Amino acid sequence: MTTPTIAKTGTAVLEASGVTMRFGGLTAVRGVDLTVGAGEIVGLIGPNGAGKTTFFNCLTGLYVPTEGTVSYQGTRLSRKPHLVTQAGVARTFQNIRLFANMTVLENVLVGRHTRTKEGLWSALLRSPGFKKAETTSEERAMELLEFTGLAHKRDHLARNLPYGEQRKLEIARALASEPGLLLLDEPTAGMNPQETRATEELVFAIRDKGIAVLLIEHDMRFVFNLCDRVAVLVQGEKLVEGTSDVVQADERVIAAYLGEPFEGDPGEAEVSEVEAAEAHAAQAAADPDPASTEDSDGTEGGPQ
Numbered sequence: 001m002t003t004p005t006i007a008k009t010g011t012a013v014l015e016a017s018g019v020t021m022r023f024g025g026l027t028a029v030r031g032v033d034l035t036v037g038a039g040e041i042v043g044l045i046g047p048n049g050a051g052k053t054t055f056f057n058c059l060t061g062l063y064v065p066t067e068g069t070v071s072y073q074g075t076r077l078s079r080k081p082h083l084v085t086q087a088g089v090a091r092t093f094q095n096i097r098l099f100a101n102m103t104v105l106e107n108v109l110v111g112r113h114t115r116t117k118e119g120l121w122s123a124l125l126r127s128p129g130f131k132k133a134e135t136t137s138e139e140r141a142m143e144l145l146e147f148t149g150l151a152h153k154r155d156h157l158a159r160n161l162p163y164g165e166q167r168k169l170e171i172a173r174a175l176a177s178e179p180g181l182l183l184l185d186e187p188t189a190g191m192n193p194q195e196t197r198a199t200e201e202l203v204f205a206i207r208d209k210g211i212a213v214l215l216i217e218h219d220m221r222f223v224f225n226l227c228d229r230v231a232v233l234v235q236g237e238k239l240v241e242g243t244s245d246v247v248q249a250d251e252r253v254i255a256a257y258l259g260e261p262f263e264g265d266p267g268e269a270e271v272s273e274v275e276a277a278e279a280h281a282a283q284a285a286a287d288p289d290p291a292s293t294e295d296s297d298g299t300e301g302g303p304q
């Protein structure tokens with residue numbers, strides 16, 4: 001197995017060690033070690049059912065791993081999701097989880113709640129402290145909407161946004177908790193090629209703000225363009241980890257996942273992007289309520 005490296009500063013933000021998750025007789029994740037360094041964008045790829053989302057759930061307290069430890073900035077993470085968020089780890093979901101009947105701004109304000117100290121009584125009495133906190137939160141939320149290009153939609157209901165903007169809003173809401181590490185679960189699923197490119201820029205901009213990023217993605221062009229390091233999960237185990245160049249050339253990855261060597265050739269890119277856009281359009285048409293708050297964790301297609 002390739003030795004993990006921390007590309008940017010050498011400081012570990014996230015350290016997962018020996019993470020195993022069993023569901024009855026099924027071992028979905030087996031002994032996975034993964035480190036994300038400060039300033040890094042790390043990709044997690046692998047076939048459908050490889051255990052990627054289960055691993056994310058183990059990192060964020062949705063699942064308690066059967067074995068293993070997860071630390072953020074040197075401290076063991078809680079097993080309660082809201083405490084994980086409070087510690088500085090935010091995430092988005094494979095199947096968008098917005099408050100469909102709330103406005104864009106309100107969705108981001110909800111994401112601020114782990115950073116506001118004012119309690120229920122303060123809110124009910126509308127104390128000076130509460131009003132100040134409310135103004136600060138709204139200013140911060142608007143900054144994030146500017147950052148993600150959604151400021152002009154602040155008063156729209158989340159459910160009325162196009163699919164790509166719903167994904168951006170999920171990112172804005174995650175950023176509202178002021179994380180040091182952002183986990184993105186298939187951030188480009190359902191996006192057209194232009195939206196995918198814009199998301200790539202957005203992820204770079206997030207990293208430039210000093211937030212480390214760990215992402216699950218099936219779009220190989222996106223992953224290999226963006227990531228400093230990529231880990232490949234197959235049947236719950238980490239098969240390979242390394243730079244994009246190392247991973248895309250690895251025979252085991254080609255055999256187990258890519259099927260054929262990844263081609264960065266722009267001519268082929270046009271074809272695959274058109275195909276991807278058609279597939280995404282079909283997927284969006286099949287989903288009448290993309291702002292659903294349920295997490296069915298349906299699966300995406302193979303690598304694009």
Ligand SMILES: Nc1ncnc2c1ncn2[C@@H]1O[C@H](COP(=O)(O)OP(=O)(O)OP(=O)(O)O)[C@@H](O)[C@H]1O
Nearest residue numbers: 023028047048049050051052053054055298299300
């Ligand atoms: N709550 C659960 N109970 C039982 N089995 C589960 C549960 N969650 C996931 N699994 C199983 O664990 C395995 C890994 O699933 P997971 O969703 O983590 O894969 P994935 O790599 O994220 O797949 P995809 O790319 O399709 O999203 C699958 O066999 C799945 O059916």
